[in-house]
Amino acid sequence: MFENNPLPNEHFQAQFAALRDQISPHFLFNSLSVLSSLVRKDPDLSERFIDHLARVYRYLLEHKDDERLALSAELEFARSFAFLLEVRFVRKFRVEFPASDPATTYAVLPFTLQLLIENAIRHNRMSASAPLVISIDLEENQYMRVSNNCQLRTQPESFQPGSTYRNLAGIQQRYAMLTGMPVQVDDTDEQFTVRIPLLKPTR
Amino acid sequence: MNLLIIEDEDLTADRLEELVLQYDPTINILAKLPSVRETVQWLKETRSSGRPQPDLILMDIHLEDDLCFRIFEQVDLPVPIIFTTAFDEYMIKAFKVNSIDYLLKPVNYDSLAAALQKYQSMKRQFSQADLESLREAMGIRKVEYKTRFLINVGTRLRTIETADVAYFYSEEKITFLVTKDNQRLPIDYSLDKLTPILNPTDFFRANRQFLLSLPAIKNIHTYSNSKLKLELQPDPKTEVFISKEKVSSFKDWLDA
The missing domain is CATH 3.40.50.2300 (Response regulator)
Known part of the structure; x- marks a missing residue:
């Protein structure tokens, strides 16, 4: 309905930034909590944890104003992000990454994977007997598929700082500014899948 | 501590x-x-x-x-x-x-x-x-369980003390209260609603259909497939079983 009278790009940019920023303080304190336990128990793992934590925050700082970024950089960031979560939710959570980077160079909106991973965690139960598994796959038709098994939490929407749909709407709107290919969401009983169109890298 | x-x-x-x-x-x-x-x-x-x-x-x-x-x-x-x-x-x-x-x-x-x-x-x-x-x-609510029920009998209202209840059961989506002297009265609570508001030392959820008080149990028989079969008083005129899964919590309740 905004086709002839689009909202300014800055509007969506600001909205996306707000989504991104609401995540980091919570994530930082939880990570520090894990670290305070890990530091004496497993110094080696603590060292790797600190390394990945630093990478995550460096990426957040360096790319917060970027409009698009190489997919390989976003994947590397997501690997660090996932590492931190896998230590924190040991045995209950994992992210499966594509075996190799795509041959073609693509770009994505920075933090796309972070938002999708956080979404999956916020909305699903996880336990050692029923882990939450997120898989990231690169499709041949210029799409990246991010899916997770559905084990929805029961809490009402009002308890939540942001809903899936708000986050997804933010992602969809931002991608709509950058490409004609839509972000696709497929929500079945077993699987929640978001397909992200891969962008042309910046010239 | x-x-x-x-x-x-x-x-x-x-x-x-x-x-x-x-x-x-x-x-x-x-x-x-x-x-x-x-x-x-x-x-x-x-x-x-x-x-x-x-x-x-x-x-x-x-x-x-x-x-x-x-x-x-x-x-x-x-x-x-x-x-x-x-x-x-x-x-x-x-x-x-x-x-x-x-x-x-x-x-x-x-x-x-x-x-x-x-x-x-x-x-x-x-x-x-x-x-x-x-x-x-500390502002902690004392545990209070339901002590009596208000019941419509035709145009009359009566109260039944929880202590006078032998058991509750459901039949075709209606819940009945059965008193120790065998009055059978429909009530507005489902068994799922009743279970948490009754003292768990006094009442036990035997299965989907029955919520029992201890004095209502007349006899307990072991039955095939590790189930227990109960005889109740007053007689519900239907068979009452404790399923295999509930047997151990039932024994715990009896032994409390």
């Missing part, structure tokens, strides 16, 4: 345990539980089998399967609580339940020690035996 830790991140749970024992090595950690479901199950099982109950709970807000507040919807939990969380958006809600303090993660020794001291000084202000008044002072 018996303490229960409810926390979904194993590493943080271990860390809390360490800090608690550093504060006082005689504190007995009853269990570390990661989810609403497991906490409710643990509380029900330990209560029905008379195992030690927590004097104090350390509780994370975000658990594996839900927010911790869901626990209070499913069991009465008249126990003081110290909440822990990484951020403070639920603080107000936490103070509405029995909270004595609220710790931000990462939890450090000083803030945990201060919270445990706060608990102990609140406890000391009352005589050790006077737990009820301690609970009142």
Whole structure:
């Protein structure tokens, strides 16, 4: 309905930034909590944890104003992000990454994977007997598929700082500014899948 | 002192345990539980089998399967609580339940020690035996179970004391109350609604259809496939079984 009278790009940019920023303080304190336990128990793992934590925050700082970024950089960031979560939710959570980077160079909106991973965690139960598994796959038709098994939490929407749909709407709107290919969401009983169109890298 | 830790991140749970024992090595950690479901199950099982109950709970807000507040919807939990969380958006809600303090993660020794001291000084202000008044002072609701039922019989209203009820059963989506002297009266509660509001020492949910009081059980027979078959008085004119899964909690209840 905004086709002839689009909202300014800055509007969506600001909205996306707000989504991104609401995540980091919570994530930082939880990570520090894990670290305070890990530091004496497993110094080696603590060292790797600190390394990945630093990478995550460096990426957040360096790319917060970027409009698009190489997919390989976003994947590397997501690997660090996932590492931190896998230590924190040991045995209950994992992210499966594509075996190799795509041959073609693509770009994505920075933090796309972070938002999708956080979404999956916020909305699903996880336990050692029923882990939450997120898989990231690169499709041949210029799409990246991010899916997770559905084990929805029961809490009402009002308890939540942001809903899936708000986050997804933010992602969809931002991608709509950058490409004609839509972000696709497929929500079945077993699987929640978001397909992200891969962008042309910046010239 | 018996303490229960409810926390979904194993590493943080271990860390809390360490800090608690550093504060006082005689504190007995009853269990570390990661989810609403497991906490409710643990509380029900330990209560029905008379195992030690927590004097104090350390509780994370975000658990594996839900927010911790869901626990209070499913069991009465008249126990003081110290909440822990990484951020403070639920603080107000936490103070509405029995909270004595609220710790931000990462939890450090000083803030945990201060919270445990706060608990102990609140406890000391009352005589050790006077737990009820301690609970009142902490704003904790006393466990109150339903004592009587108001029933419409035609145009008359009557009350039936819970103590006069032999059992409740449901039939074609209607719940009936059966008194010890064999009056059968329809009531507006489903069995699922009744179960939590009746004293669990007095009533047992035998199966989907029956909620029984102890005196209603006339005889218990072992039956095939590890089931138990009950004879009730007054006679319900239908067969009443305790399923294989419920046999052990039923025995615990009988032995309470």
